[in-house]
Amino acid sequence: MEVKQVNKYTGIVEYYDLLMTSGYYDYKAQSNALAEVLHSCSSVLELGVGTGLIAEQLIKKMPEIDFVGIDFTEAMLEKSQERLGNNIALHHENILHMDLEKKFDAAFSNGGIWYFIESDQKEYIFCSHIPKIQDIIKSFHSVANHLNTEGRLILSVQGVHKNYEQDLADEVTYCQEIFPLPHSKFDKKYSFRRDRSIIAEQTCRYQLLSESTAKILLDECSFEFQCITPCRQYHVYRKVT
Numbered sequence: 001m002e003v004k005q006v007n008k009y010t011g012i013v014e015y016y017d018l019l020m021t022s023g024y025y026d027y028k029a030q031s032n033a034l035a036e037v038l039h040s041c042s043s044v045l046e047l048g049v050g051t052g053l054i055a056e057q058l059i060k061k062m063p064e065i066d067f068v069g070i071d072f073t074e075a076m077l078e079k080s081q082e083r084l085g086n087n088i089a090l091h092h093e094n095i096l097h098m099d100l101e102k103k104f105d106a107a108f109s110n111g112g113i114w115y116f117i118e119s120d121q122k123e124y125i126f127c128s129h130i131p132k133i134q135d136i137i138k139s140f141h142s143v144a145n146h147l148n149t150e151g152r153l154i155l156s157v158q159g160v161h162k163n164y165e166q167d168l169a170d171e172v173t174y175c176q177e178i179f180p181l182p183h184s185k186f187d188k189k190y191s192f193r194r195d196r197s198i199i200a201e202q203t204c205r206y207q208l209l210s211e212s213t214a215k216i217l218l219d220e221c222s223f224e225f226q227c228i229t230p231c232r233q234y235h236v237y238r239k240v241t
């Protein structure tokens, strides 16, 4: 099926924010788990900061931490800056070309550039906003270049992508449709409707990999698997060289 490609996130940020604050993620539980993993870190980089929702919770819990966020969607960053205030450093960067001239104790992606998906199989599934494998490897190298030795790379876990609808505030309904594609890719089309008319929509393409393939790629980029956090919210890797 042909899916109309819409500019990622452009013009959709307010509705996206409405969705994300309506229980799409459990930011309280996530930020508790993240703060535990980050307890010994003094600097952290968020990859795909979006509208700053997890960042806001984390900074509240760890006010001393040197927090930096990146995102390649300007409209998301603007919302994030508004939420976090001008003292928080946010950069308009694509991870593939990122050069922040700084190294961090940890970097995390919370439903951002890549994450893991729960599965009823033996392994989790790795899901990436970056569709080409060569670019996924490039993105791992890019993070590795921004981490101190022993620095942590932390990826969130989320549920399976499926078709569904959810009523939000202001008589807005969120509708999500998944379109499987060859080579373990899929398109996710989101739309926001009011009175049955589409008021905003977007389509994002994702690449899926098995957890073991992702581990091999991460290993090639000097990331060693360390653990999954107790409530299975995050996978933690460690930069070894």
Ligand SMILES: C[S@@+](CC[C@H](N)C(=O)[O-])C[C@H]1O[C@@H](n2cnc3c(N)ncnc32)[C@H](O)[C@@H]1O
Pocket (backbone or CB within 6 Å): 009, 020, 047, 048, 049, 050, 051, 052, 053, 054, 055, 070, 071, 072, 073, 076, 093, 094, 095, 096, 109, 110, 111, 112, 113, 129, 130
């Ligand atoms: C679902 S949102 C992140 C949500 C946010 N981390 C939170 O917890 O609220 C995913 C973000 O990843 C960003 N993103 C995707 N690919 C990217 C890339 N290659 N470089 C930088 N940002 C990227 C998108 O622009 C989007 O804002």
